[in-house]
Each structure stands twice: as C-alpha cells, then as structure tokens.
Amino acid sequence: MSTFLFVFRSLVGSLRLRGALLLLATGVLMICVLGAFSTLFLLEAPPPAGTTSGSEGELIAYLDAMLPTLDIEHLYVDLRNDPRIARVSYVLPQQLTRRDVSGAFIVATSTRPDTDSVAEDLAANPSIARVDRTAAHSGALAALPGSLRTGLLLGLLVGIALCLAVARFGLGDALRSFDGQLRILHLAGADPWTYYAPILALGIGCGVLASAAFIAILYPIHMAALSDVESPLGYAQGLLDPARVQLVAVLTALIGISLGSLVGALGVGLAARRSA
C-alpha cells in the first residue's frame, strides 16, 4: 500500500460519527446543488406569450422487440430522407426501462401539421410497436418561469455556500480526530503533502461520490421518461434528449469534482493552520 493510501485510510479510519455525518451532509448538499443545476439545464424557459413552445412536433416511435439491427438502420435512413422530418435520433434499448422494444426513434417533424401524417405512417409500419406524442407536440412542456429560474440560481449559490460551511465543520471535526497523527507527522518531518494530499482526496472523493450518486439518480429518471413519454416525466423535454442528459451528466461530474476540490482545499487550509 502506498504512503498516500495508508495515510488516507488512517484519516478515514479516525473519523468520528459527528465528522462522518457532517461529511455525509456535505455530500447530500452537493447532490442538491447538482440537482438545482441540472433542473436549470433540463427544463426549458417558457415560450414568449402568445406562442407555443417551438414550431416542431415531436414523436417517439418504439421499435418492435424482434427487429433486426439491419432493419433498424434501414428505417433510420428512411426517416432521415423523409422531407417532413427535421431530426431523428436513436435511443438504445438499454436507455429504456421497458424491455418489450428494441430501442426507439425520437422524431422531430419540420412543421406541426406534418406530425399527424408522420405519426400515422409510423403507426402503420409493422417494425414499430408503438408511437407516442411527446409533450413538445402538444405544447404542454414543463417550463421554468424567469422568477423560478432566478430563484433556483440563487438556491444554487446558497447551496454551494451551505455545502462549504457544513464541510468546514465536518473537516474541522475530522482533523480534530486526526490531530495525534498530524502531530506525529509534523514532528517526524514528513512532507506536509503527506497529509495534505489525503485531505484533498477526501474532499474530491465527496464530490465524486455526490456526482456518481446524482448521475445514478438522473439516468433512471431519463430512462423512465423515454420509456413512457406520456408520464409526468415526459413533460420535461430535456429528459427526453439523450445528448442533453449526457451533457448534464458530464457537467454535473465536473461541478461535483470542482466542488469536492474546493472542499478538499478548505481541509488543506485547516490542516495547514492546525500544524502551524
């Protein structure tokens, strides 16, 4: 075991219940911050008064469970070449919670009136098990009004501040229970980074775990929304867009790691003050 892992294990092993609970609370607050951030990203702003939410219609066509891959590819090409269709994206069966299909196509029509004829054509195709219209089609998308968006943004900032404040107490407690070891290392002439690095890693670890937990929540929600677009989850258009969900997952991972690094840096600062 490397020195880093040994000191990290000693640091985690010396945690008392209070410190562990405070660090857990830090992680939960990080998940809330990531939730607020992704809500801002996944929910659209409401359309201007007197207009509907976009000029396109949107459908989701679930493919027959027994459909061979080659037929899926042919169907995709046909849809791409249809002048009534603006965009097509394929959803893997693994991205859906329902198991009776071999994937789905999210089809955005060029104009709203085209949607009905495209839906009829798709429903008549024996390769397609079912066709659903998304909330984007009916214009009933869940939207975040400006005031709520501002509130969420403020909540995000307050969440970050609260997260750092709770982390400060948690790390303070963790360092108090690790005080004896810090003293030995200091007296032994150990390089301060012998204990700074594990403290930094503890913070980053909190951020990574919070991001992983958030992504582990986000993807099942995304899959559930895609599997049943007429459910309440289907009203959040961002949740139906695999690319956007993927982008949110990457961004939340980066934010989680950054927030964790900030918490770790706070811990390093506290340790430096303690050993001085």
Added chain:
Amino acid sequence: MVQVSELSHTDDDGIRVLEDVHLHVEREELVVIAGPAVAGKSTLLRLLAAQIPPQAGQVLVQGRNIARLGRRKAIGLRRRIGYLPHDFSLLDGTVLENLEFKLRALGNFREQAEERSLIALEDVGLTAKLATRAAELDQVDRLRAGLAVAICNEPLLLLVDEPFADLEPEDRDAIGSALLRIHAKGRTIIITTRGPIPAALEAQRTVQLADGRLTS
C-alpha cells in the same frame, strides 16, 4: 553535530526567552540542559528540531544552517531529528501501531516498519508491551513508547523535552537508563530537565539554562 551561536528568541508576548545562547554538541554526545521552568529549554529544543525558525543567531545541525535550508532540505533534516516534546501524546491503538503509523507514513513498507518498530521497542525496553493499548500504559511506559516513536526512524539526533518531570526517582532512573541505551547505539542526545538528573545520567555533560542564558 549541533552548533548554536548567538541565538536569541523572543516569544509572541514580546518576552525574551533566549539571549545570546552558544552551544556545541559533538556527534554521539549526550548533553543534559538543566534549568528552572520557563528558562527557555523547550524553545531551544524546538529551535534545534527546526520546528520554529531562529529569529537571531545561528543553529547548525549536521553542519547545516537550518534558517537557510530550502523546503525539501529542511524536511530531509527534520527526518534525521527525533523530537519528543513534553506534551507528546500517543495515538489510540497499540504501542506497535503508534510506531508503525509514523514509519508507514514516512514511506516504509509494512514489513520494514514492523522490523524497525521492534528494534526501537527493544531499545527502550518495551517489547513486552508492544500489543498493549496506549491508554492502558502507565506514565513511564507511555514515555518509553514516546521515545520509541521518536527513534523508530533511526534519527541521528534525539531531542527529549522534560522526560523526568513528575516521575518517581526509580522511574527517572529507568528512563535515564533507556536513554543511555539509545545513546550507546551512536545517537547524539540532548535532554532538558528542570528537576534532579537521574543517577544514570550524572556522568554526562550538563549545561545550565537560566533566564534564557546558557552556562556550562
């Protein structure tokens, strides 16, 4: 091994703790610095251990001026100094775990750490209690364990602050004998004390520190 010249130090409250201190300690020598409480003994040891930087004067350890060392070299030097402060406390866990923590954190492998720990425990006469929890040790054995922690990474210079304070005469002799055993292995040792010097150490060089000034 240690060369201190014109060393002066003022504490945070503006009180002059050390005044023009000169001290020369040869390699493999054992020196006792005796003096009353608040004479500046602990400050002198902290300066020698490179725990605090000198404000005025020079401190040379192994020929190196500790005030002029870069970060990396200072760390290297501090690793060669074993320092047992008066208020040192052991970690929860067994005596062996205490030693192994220090050695593993300094980069030793488990087997190497165990081997070095056993040698250090033998030097201080605590091998029989290596599996005893630190909290269950009596005052003398806690001190022995502290000495073992200080010497387990085989430092060339050992600094021990007030090891005999609050000890019974027979316990003082036991600790004095343990220090002599460590000294016999070729280590330079500087000990401070405000009480009587144990019989085992009476033959060693003693210097007096009073009001921040050192006298032979």
